Amino acid sequence: MTYIELRNVSLTYDTPSRRVPGVDNVSFGIAPSEFLCIVGPSGCGKSTLLNMIAGFLKPTGGEIRIGGKPVTGHGLDRGIVFQDFAQLFPWRTALGNVAFGLEMKGIAKAEREEIARRQLALVKLEAFAHSYPHHLSGGMQQRVAIARALAYNPAVLLMDEPFAALDALTRDDMQRLLAEVWRETRKTIVYVTHNVAEAVFLADRVVVMTPHPGTVQAEVPIRLTRPRDPLSVDFLEHQKELLRHLGGTAAP
């Protein structure tokens, strides 16, 4: 069964001299509650693809459907987490940030604060509900961003290298936390990363993309039991397989 479907999706950029293909004829499906990672070097169009699923960019060819309906713009069925810590609103507390989407939906203050508190508990930040983002570490800010994207209960969570700007130790913690959040909420997650180990740790299935133009090189299912051990032989075998598909295009 397919929940998100990409069919022959292309996007070309017009530059003054010529048309540059950013994403070329990409097709794949994502099952409900699946954790899908898109891996590739910079310039392979993985973020562009995510932005098209989010509805911020319009494909110049092909079609994207979510739950059978074509994507025509952004919508509350999708929550988004960006890489940049600055995505949080600095003038709102952690709680205020998480409650933003509920406020836009017109949910009463008491109720949206209760929901927001639950979401903060999910990312283990209930103690920081009244802190402003500039008082939180990078990892904590990204956890607030995840809680914020989940608060209005979208079916899909779109994540664009959310942990890429964190230090390695924090990143490991965040990956374990995200795996937990996913297990509890069973959201459909599309996760873009250039980090092969991260993809093997998190994903049910990995879509490998290569650049110039951005195309799908391979789809690799990760059949490892969770929680996963990044030092196990099987884990490393999967990493090797992904790297093989990435070929000589770039370092992981």
Added chain:
Amino acid sequence: MSAAGERARSLRRAAVTLLVAAALYEATARSGLFPPALLPTLPAVARTLVATTLDGTMPLHALHTLTRVALGLALAVAAGLPLGILMGRFAAVEGFVLPLASALMPIPSLAWVPVFILWFGLGDTVSILIVFYAALFPMLLNTWSGVRAVNPLWLRAAQAMGADERKLFWKVIMPGASPFIIAGLRQALLRAFIAVIGAEMLAASDWGLGWVIFDAKEFLNTDVMLAALVVIGCIGFVLERLAFGALERATVVRWGMVRAAKE
């Protein structure tokens, strides 16, 4: 050191500076090098200040000046804030307004006073319009910069969470641009204050701190002039440091959008 201790120390430092300056002035005034009519002693200035305050004239002058500032500033905010936001959001508005602003901004507001007197006569209208003119450009240009400095990620995130244009404006663009808008207000107030005193000297009749200074000159009442200057300085200090300082601490400093100024 604690914040309170730091604050007390900086207050002490400021007090020392002011006392030294006052002592130097007093020594010069008492040296006999200058006629007392031109350089009254501080106690004489203080006596005049107290007397004019108690008989109600100085507060009334100050009230006139402040009313003109408030009205002119309110007009400048009412025009500059929406126009600045429109400039930041729509290239067409920016393209139309920017050349006009660039051409008018370098003209000192006081240069307009004689022209305005011919157009509007002596009185409040001229002072208020001069304040408006002086305060408009800092308000307009800071708001414009503030809107352009709003992080596009905030807009994307808000749109993804279902914010429509109106919500986007009130919940994201306004707070996002607030460091610049507050800075604009601050500059606008400073310019308004400079402009109103000048405008009152040239165009006001009977009331206003600028008029007091100009009028006292005719009668060689240097003590009155200096008393009025003290009042102007105090009002400026209170508005600038206390009002805007408090506003900034309650908003953009608390949000970490600008760093706290050293107290």
